[in-house]
Amino acid sequence: MVETWELRARFAAALARMYGEEVPAYNTLVDVTLQVNHDFAAAHPDSAERLGSLARVSAERHGAIRLGTLDELRNVAIVFGGFGMLPVGYYDLRLTDSPIPVVSTAFRPTDPAELARNPFRVFTSVLTSSDSRFFDRDLEHRITAFLRRRTLFSPELLQWARQSSREGGLPEAEATQFVDAATSAFRLGTDPIDAAWYRELAAISPVAADIAGQGSTHVNHLTPRVLDIDELYRRMTERGITMIDRIQGPPRWSGPPLLLRQTSFRALAEDRRFRRADGSTTTEPVRVRFGEVEARGIALTRSGRAIYDRLIANPEDAHWDREFPHSEDGLYAAGLAYFTYRNEGSTLVRDPIVYEDFLPASAAGIFASNLDSVTGFVSDAPGAEYGQDRLEDAIDHTIEDPFELYHAQQEASRAALSPAYNHRGLPSEPA
Ligand code: OOG
Ligand code: NI
Numbered sequence: 048m049v050e051t052w053e054l055r056a057r058f059a060a061a062l063a064r065m066y067g068e069e070v071p072a073y074n075t076l077v078d079v080t081l082q083v084n085h086d087f088a089a090a091h092p093d094s095a096e097r098l099g100s101l102a103r104v105s106a107e108r109h110g111a112i113r114l115g116t117l118d119e120l121r122n123v124a125i126v127f128g129g130f131g132m133l134p135v136g137y138y139d140l141r142l143t144d145s146p147i148p149v150v151s152t153a154f155r156p157t158d159p160a161e162l163a164r165n166p167f168r169v170f171t172s173v174l175t176s177s178d179s180r181f182f183d184r185d186l187e188h189r190i191t192a193f194l195r196r197r198t199l200f201s202p203e204l205l206q207w208a209r210q211s212s213r214e215g216g217l218p219e220a221e222a223t224q225f226v227d228a229a230t231s232a233f234r235l236g237t238d239p240i241d242a243a244w245y246r247e248l249a250a251i252s253p254v255a256a257d258i259a260g261q262g263s264t265h266v267n268h269l270t271p272r273v274l275d276i277d278e279l280y281r282r283m284t285e286r287g288i289t290m291i292d293r294i295q296g297p298p299r300w301s302g303p304p305l306l307l308r309q310t311s312f313r314a315l316a317e318d319r320r321f322r323r324a325d326g327s328t329t330t331e332p333v334r335v336r337f338g339e340v341e342a343r344g345i346a347l348t349r350s351g352r353a354i355y356d357r358l359i360a361n362p363e364d365a366h367w368d369r370e371f372p373h374s375e376d377g378l379y380a381a382g383l384a385y386f387t388y389r390n391e392g393s394t395l396v397r398d399p400i401v402y403e404d405f406l407p408a409s410a411a412g413i414f415a416s417n418l419d420s421v422t423g424f425v426s427d428a429p430g431a432e433y434g435q436d437r438l439e440d441a442i443d444h445t446i447e448d449p450f451e452l453y454h455a456q457q458e459a460s461r462a463a464l465s466p467a468y469n470h471r472g473l474p475s476e477p478a
Contacts, residue, residue, distance in 0.1 A: 049222035051131035051215055052164040055156070057222070058130050059108055059167035061230040066269050069235055069336075072288070072315060073269060076338040079282050080271040081105055087274040095274055098304065098343060098401045103166065107272040109341070111170040112233060112265075113149065113258045115194040117441035120173050122200045124442040126229055127154040127169065129208030129217075131161055134171075135447040136404050137435040141175060143411035146424060148181040148252050149174055150433045152446050153405055159456050162403060170405055173438075174258045179428040181251060190259045193244070197262045204228040236263035239322040242329070251425060253418045257335045268311070268339045276308050276342040288312050291416040295409035297344070297355065298362075302373040304344030305384075306355060306402045309409050311339040314417045337417045345375070346402040346453045351383030359408055375399055385453040387460035395464070400456060404449045 049057075067074045084105055088095040095101065114120055124134060132154035140147040155168030176182055176190045207225035211217045217225055240261045249256035258264075273279045277299050283290055289312060296308040316332035323329065347355060351371075358365035371383070375397070378384040385400040439446055 048214075048216045049219060051129070051211060052156070052161055054211060054216065054222055054226060055130040055132065055167050056165040057226045058229055059110075059165065061226055062110060062233060062266060063108060063269055065230055065234060066266050070315065070317075070338070072312070073338055075286070075288070076283070076312070076340060077271050079286070080273045080279060080340055083279045083282065084274045087278070098345070098399060099272075103163065104272050104274065107166055109153075109168045109170060109270045110233075111172070111267040111270075111339075113172045113174070113254065113267060114199070114264060115174050115176070115190070115197075115259045117173060117438070119194070119199055119264075120171070120438065121442045122205060123171060124154070124444055125205050125212075126200055126208045126232070129211035129225060130167075130229075131156050131212075132167070132169065133157050133447060134438075134442065134444060135452065136449050137438065137446055138405060138407045138410060139433070140172070140407060140411045140414065141178065141180075141433075143408055145411050145415035146180075147172075147254055147411055147414045148176075148178060149254060149258075149414075150438065151405075151410065152438060155403060157447055157452055166403065168403065170410065172258075173433075174255060175431065175433045176255075176259070177431040178433065179431065180424040180426055181255070183426070186247075186251070190248075190255075194259055199264050200232055201228060204232065233264060233266045235265045235317075236261055237320070238262055239320040239328045242321040242323050245321065253335070254414065265336075267335065268337050270309070270339040270341050273340050273342050276310060276340065279340055280310055283312060291413075293412075295412045296406055297359075298365075298367060300367050300371075302368075302371055303375050303378065303399070304342060305351075305371065306344050306347060307341060307404075307406055307409065308344070309339060309341040309413060311337045311413055311417065313337060334417075339413060343401050343403075345378065345384045345399040346404075346449075347384050348382055348453075349450055350381075351378070352450075354383070385457050387457055388464055389460065390465050400453050403452075 088101050114123060134152045135155055135157060136153050138151040140149050140151060149172035151170060151172040153168050153170050156162050176187050207217060207221055245256050245260035248260050276294055280290055280294060291311050291313060294308050294310040297305045314334040314337040316334050317336060318330045319333045321329050321331055354370050358367060358370060372378050372381055379386055386397045387400060389396050435446055
């Protein structure tokens with residue numbers, strides 16, 4: 048029996064191999080990331096592994112995919128379920144400064160032991176095709192009709208996934224087929240793309256064209272985790288790779304790493320085949336897929352996150368140094384971050400919980416900075432409902448609240464302390 052965590056590790060590795068063949072610059076990004084991590088660990092032997100072992104951090108990736116319909120989301124939830132990846136967090140990227148016509152969740156392991164074995168996660172977006180601020184009725188109907196004709200995930204793939212989530216894994220023969228089929232489902236398509244259809248969608252939103260302009264889906268990016276993102280940014284720039292103009296998320300500062308910092312290099316031109324109205328085909332460059340890298344920090348509580356959201360909304364007058372305590376002790380005392388506790392002999396040890404999720408403003412920034420044109424709303428007609436509950440109904444599964452997961456992890460560690468330490472001097476934090 049191959050357990051779900053091992054299926055997940057094999058899936059992440061297979062996607063990385065495939066993506067590295069499709070987008071060689073990804074391999075460069077991973078190489079530079081590993082060098083930065085190695086150098087950082089050598090220079091900071093005491094603190095480098097505070098938020099995860101070098102082995103975990105170096106192997107850690109997230110992927111991003113984009114789907115067309117809630118039915119496709121339902122199926123991908125089944126596929127990811129077979130790898131022990133569950134929906135966590137709801138992100139509405141229509142509500143940000145650069146509105147993108149998608150809503151998103153992330154599929155990831157939720158159990159700390161599963162995260163420790165392999166933390167692979169996939170940021171998953173769905174096109175909001177019935178949001179009339181972006182798409183009029185006629186276009187919505189044509190998008191729906193187009194998407195109804197494609198099948199992203201074969202019946203066998205869904206069968207293996209269901210069996211794996213039911214039984215906690217698969218026998219070796221099926222495991223191999225499952226991983227191969229799941230990986231292939233995200234391979235870049237080679238069938239010619241209908242040029243007029245793609246262009247019509249791209250005029251409204253390049254993201255819509257990427258999602259609904261073709262008969263298959265694909266990995267948009269795979270993201271390695273780096274210990275020093277400023278240094279990574281510098282080294283990539285030094286190699287002549289054009290990075291987007293900034294690092295998303297909290298700025299560099301003297302305190303412990305908070306939440307998530309991300310940056311990317313500009314989407315690369317990839318040749319795709321297009322079919323013209325007269326039936327002839329041409330090859331044209333498409334810029335959609337990019338390289339992203341991220342540094343993960345401590346998970347903030349709701350109060351910590353409220354400060355973060357306020358500061359990030361007004362970066363010009365944000366005084367991070369004044370608003371956040373500069374140490375783990377300070378964050379802990381103010382109830383701003385999550386920690387786990389353990390006994391080591393007679394000592395009580397407190398470890399920070401790493402942030403495993405995403406940030407909506409950063410995600411929208413990453414989307415937007417990689418588009419040649421940002422379009423935004425085309426009308427002010429009221430937007431269709433694509434709330435968390437609609438997504439949950441579609442996939443027939445609750446979307447977990449990240450704060451509740453971190454809180455539960457903190458409380459479980461507290462409950463496991465030896466009685467002498469339990470509840471002594473440990474502030475409790477409201478869920
Ligand atoms: C997803 C963009 C967001 C992140 O890490 O925040 C994202 C996409 O481009 O499909 O990947
Ligand atoms: Ni990403």
